[in-house]
Amino acid sequence: MPLITLRQALDAAADGAYGVGAFNVTDLVQAEAVLDAARATDSPVIVQTIAGASAHGSDEAFWEALINLARRYEDIPVVVHLDHGPTFDDCVRAITAGFTSVMIDGSLLEDRVTHASFDENVEITKRVVEYAHAHGVSVEGELGTIGGSEDGGATVKEIVLAEPDDAERFVDATGVDALAVAIGTSHGAYKFSSPPDGSVLRMDLIAEIAARVPRTHLVMHGSSSLPAGLRAQINTHGGALPESWGVPEDEKARSTKLGIRKLNQGMDSHMAYMAAARTFLATDVLTVDPAPFERAARQAMEQMVAERMHVFGQAGQAYRHRGVRDAVAASA
Ligand code: 13P
Ligand code: ZN
Numbered sequence: 001m002p003l004i005t006l007r008q009a010l011d012a013a014a015d016g017a018y019g020v021g022a023f024n025v026t027d028l029v030q031a032e033a034v035l036d037a038a039r040a041t042d043s044p045v046i047v048q049t050i051a052g053a054s055a056h057g058s059d060e061a062f063w064e065a066l067i068n069l070a071r072r073y074e075d076i077p078v079v080v081h082l083d084h085g086p087t088f089d090d091c092v093r094a095i096t097a098g099f100t101s102v103m104i105d106g107s108l109l110e111d112r113v114t115h116a117s118f119d120e121n122v123e124i125t126k127r128v129v130e131y132a133h134a135h136g137v138s139v140e141g142e143l144g145t146i147g148g149s150e151d152g153g154a155t156v157k158e159i160v161l162a163e164p165d166d167a168e169r170f171v172d173a174t175g176v177d178a179l180a181v182a183i184g185t186s187h188g189a190y191k192f193s194s195p196p197d198g199s200v201l202r203m204d205l206i207a208e209i210a211a212r213v214p215r216t217h218l219v220m221h222g223s224s225s226l227p228a229g230l231r232a233q234i235n236t237h238g239g240a241l242p243e244s245w246g247v248p249e250d251e252k253a254r255s256t257k258l259g260i261r262k263l264n265q266g267m268d269s270h271m272a273y274m275a276a277a278r279t280f281l282a283t284d285v286l287t288v289d290p291a292p293f294e295r296a297a298r299q300a301m302e303q304m305v306a307e308r309m310h311v312f313g314q315a316g317q318a319y320r321h322r323g324v325r326d327a328v329a330a331s332a
Contacts (some may be wrong), residue, residue, distance in 0.1 A: 003070055004321055006078045006101035006138035007177040009044050010217035010261040012320040016314030019256035021125030021217075022046035022081060023305055024266030028054040030273065031066055032297045035073045037305035041143035041315040044077040046101070046262065050150060051090045053081065063097040081140075082262070084150045085111060091128045095137050103140040103180070104128040107160075115145060118166060125174040133175070140262070143170050147222045148191065150266075159186060160200060161203035169211040176303055179216040181209055185222035185247060189267050192245040201251060203258060205310025217261040221245045230275045237278035253311055263312055269301050276300035 013020050025031040031047055036046035047070060056062035070078045081101040082094035087110060091102040106121035125141040132139045144162035162181040169178060183202045210218055226246035234241055251332060252263060277297040309315045
């Protein structure tokens with residue numbers, strides 16, 4: 001059974017007025033957690049990873065194994081997506097590996113610090129769209145700049161909100177399938193120093209932009225909630241995470257009613273994983289085999305991802321793809 005594209009996943013989500021979580025993974029154990037959560041909740045799912053950010057020794061080895069793992073979940077509609085592709089060449093590498101969707105993050109230049117101009121962003125995004133579409137792969141672009149660091153690294157992006165006029169021009173010029181819109185969210189485990197309100201999270205921009213680009217699906221990055229309970233659990237077992245607030249659960253559910261179709265989540269899954277790992281390691285001081293702590297961490301991550309699938313509305317929606325998948329398989 002083939003993997004599905006981001007376009008297929010999000011067209012169905014638009015029909016059903018729900019959102020699909022795109023869960024960041026940095027190794028195969030986490031990928032299994034996400035895929036098992038999708039199976040347990042009968043959800044379509046997007047598994048995504050960032051180039052150069054995995055625990056494995058090479059992107060190519062990891063990506064090949066990731067695609068093979070995803071293909072084993074024959075009963076579940078799965079998109080394998082490159083998150084924040086920094087260059088045209090990285091997108092080509094992911095497409096060659098078998099990814100069914102790529103993001104070209106043209107909001108920054110290749111140094112990942114300097115903001116790109118609108119025209120520079122259009123130029124690289126258009127190039128990726130031409131290549132990807134010729135290979136049957138979907139593309140997500142980014143407009144405005146989402147804050148923070150995507151992979152927990154040192155690059156800190158200053159937030160520049162997306163403009164509805166620019167969104168329409170960008171989509172017309174590039175033909176992207178999905179568009180990441182900066183509405184005030186930021187990446188990472190340290191987001192807001194107090195609970196965010198309407199002046200920080202510009203939910204009003206979502207409906208305004210959605211109305212301007214009806215055939216393109218909107219993406220919310222930096223949508224982790226940063227649960228206080230998980231932070232406390234991490235800190236009880238040796239962590240020192242400062243207090244921070246993310247996007248509240250009800251705001252994420254509301255965003256899917258306003259037009260967000262893909263919700264990117266990395267930190268909440270990673271906090272669930274690390275809270276369980278730290279608790280296990282602090283409690284079981286005799287075991288030297290890593291498998292038991294990784295198993296406990298995987299199960300905690302699966303549970304967190306499954307809970308989010310209910311919040312986003314994708315739980316129980318896999319059936320929408322079964323006809324599409326059968327048709328694609330029959331024509332292959
Ligand atoms: P978080 O950092 O809020 O988990 O967001 C992840 C993300 O946007 C990946 O692209
Ligand atoms: Zn992101």
